[in-house]
Amino acid sequence: MSITRALLTSLLISFACTIFAETHNYEFKVQEQAVTRLCRNHRIVNVNGQFPGPTLDVQNGDTLFVKVTNAAPYNLTIHWHGLRQLRNPWADGPEFVTQCPIRPGGSYTYKFTITDQEGTLWWHAHSRWLRATVYGALVIRPKSGSTYPFPKPKIEFPVILGEWWDRKVISVLRQALFTGAAPNTSDAITINGQPGDLFRCSSQGTTRLSVNKGDTVLLRVINAALNQQLFFSVANHKLTVVATDAVYTKQFTTNVIMVGPGQTTDVLLTADQQPGRYYMAARAYASAQKRSF
Ligand SMILES: *[C@@H]1O[C@H](CO)[C@@H](O)[C@H](O)[C@H]1NC(C)=O
Ligand SMILES: *[C@@H]1O[C@H](CO)[C@@H](O)[C@H](O)[C@H]1NC(C)=O
Numbered sequence: 376m377s378i379t380r381a382l383l384t385s386l387l388i389s390f391a392c393t394i395f396a397e398t399h400n401y402e403f404k405v406q407e408q409a410v411t412r413l414c415r416n417h418r419i420v421n422v423n424g425q426f427p428g429p430t431l432d433v434q435n436g437d438t439l440f441v442k443v444t445n446a447a448p449y450n451l452t453i454h455w456h457g458l459r460q461l462r463n464p465w466a467d468g469p470e471f472v473t474q475c476p477i478r479p480g481g482s483y484t485y486k487f488t489i490t491d492q493e494g495t496l497w498w499h500a501h502s503r504w505l506r507a508t509v510y511g512a513l514v515i516r517p518k519s520g521s522t523y524p525f526p527k528p529k530i531e532f533p534v535i536l537g538e539w540w541d542r543k544v545i546s547v548l549r550q551a552l553f554t555g556a557a558p559n560t561s562d563a564i565t566i567n568g569q570p571g572d573l574f575r576c577s578s579q580g581t582t583r584l585s586v587n588k589g590d591t592v593l594l595r596v597i598n599a600a601l602n603q604q605l606f607f608s609v610a611n612h613k614l615t616v617v618a619t620d621a622v623y624t625k626q627f628t629t630n631v632i633m634v635g636p637g638q639t640t641d642v643l644l645t646a647d648q649q650p651g652r653y654y655m656a657a658r659a660y661a662s663a664q665k666r667s668f
């Protein structure tokens with residue numbers, strides 16, 4: 376009897392999943408594009424002409440087909456950072472581990488299903504240092520029929536922390552490999568690809584988020600820096616941590632979070648201060664002498 380019931384329940388669950396899970400088809404065109412930051416133009420590699428690249432917005436249980444066409448002059452693969460890839464390990468992406476790189480002019484379709492992960496993950500190139508500019512958010516919402524384990528925020532916003540070199544990143548890496556010394560530190564830390572108005576020629580592009588007094592905002596903080604641990608904070612506001620790496624956490628409130636490279640932290644922020652402008656800021660967690668950021 377109980378076996379029958381369990382079987383029935385699992386049949387019903389898989390039936391429900393089949394009905395509600397969606398399949399998404401995305402096209403990623405990886406290409407070089409001229410971008411101006413810190414008053415200078417550089418040709419960077421990005422996806423679909425966007426920097427950061429497109430946010431993929433899906434639900435737990437969904438299946439994704441991502442066709443990557445490589446129109447850049449470098450070999451590369453795309454890695455789905457933090458995704459467990461249960462039953463689809465070949466879609467993981469690290470070059471020469473699960474696949475050969477996609478050659479210039481070539482294409483490859485990643486196919487994977489998201490299994491029991493909810494929150495924020497991200498994707499990036501997994502070849503040399505191309506991940507410095509080839510990255511974007513992967514937002515995983517609750518399964519159909521379930522909800523967040525916290526009140527639904529009015530606004531959701533990805534905050535992708537990155538690093539910008541006032542150089543071609545491939546040359547920064549090449550120099551480090553040639554000299555054997557640590558690679559030069561980046562020239563700016565960016566929020567959604569923008570250094571922010573404390574840096575030269577950056578006030579126009581500064582990432583801004585408008586909220587109304589009393590709104591609750593879910594910030595999906597992603598550390599897309601190359602190797603750098605980062606502190607993140609919002610002036611005069613507290614952050615309530617609700618998830619990390621697509622796993623809900625026991626909630627706690629703090630003024631500052633530290634996010635390791637590759638990690639994500641989802642925080643709730645309530646706009647409970649006087650209307651005005653408040654900085655969102657990231658800073659390198661580096662205590663060694665002579666390392667200036
Ligand atoms: C790209 O990768 C292939 C191996 O899959 C290799 O033979 C080729 O030399 C690489 N090309 C470049 C430009 O690195
Ligand atoms: C690294 O920094 C040094 C010192 O500032 C500079 O001379 C060199 O050109 C930089 N190299 C690259 C590849 O950015």
Ligand SMILES: [Cu+2]
Pocket residue numbers: 454455456457499637
């Ligand atoms: Cu990764």
